[in-house]
Amino acid sequence: IALERATAENIIELCKAYLELLNQYREQLQNLGGLPEIDLAQRSKLGRELVEQSRKAIRAAIEATTSERNRIESLIEMFTLINGWDAAITFNRLKHKDSTAWELHGSEVGIAGNGERMKVEEAVAVAGLLRRQAYIADKTMFLR
Secondary structure (H helix, E strand, O other), rough: OOOOOOOOOOHHHHHHHHHHHHHHHHHHHHOOOOHHHHHHHHOHHHHHHHHHHHHHHHHHHHHHHHHHOOOOOOOHHHHHOOHHHHHHHHHHOOHHHHOOEEEEOOOEEEEEEOEEEEHHHHHHHHHHHHHHHHHHHOOOOOOO
């Protein structure tokens, strides 16, 4: 719910906090298989069946948690692992400053033939903010 209400300013921190909760939950699920009660229950046919159903449920929960963890890790990377090329691609895709002619030129990102330029560090920061805003607005994803 917190991620659904996130802003461009706090989504990275919320993703990191959620990722930590997912990791803790996955760890707890993995520890469930070693409980002594489960081993004792395997002595009867009904006990074995219940144990197998429990293990299947735990495996399914681990898989779902792992999938969600991978999704959140991808979001964090999308927001933070940006280089000059990625900034230019982001600007072009989002038509930043009404242009689709952004290019990387050495240590600057600029609009071809326009004179509009910014240092790569600034372009990366702006692209990160634009990506977060686009994700918040309509779940736009930027894949590598």
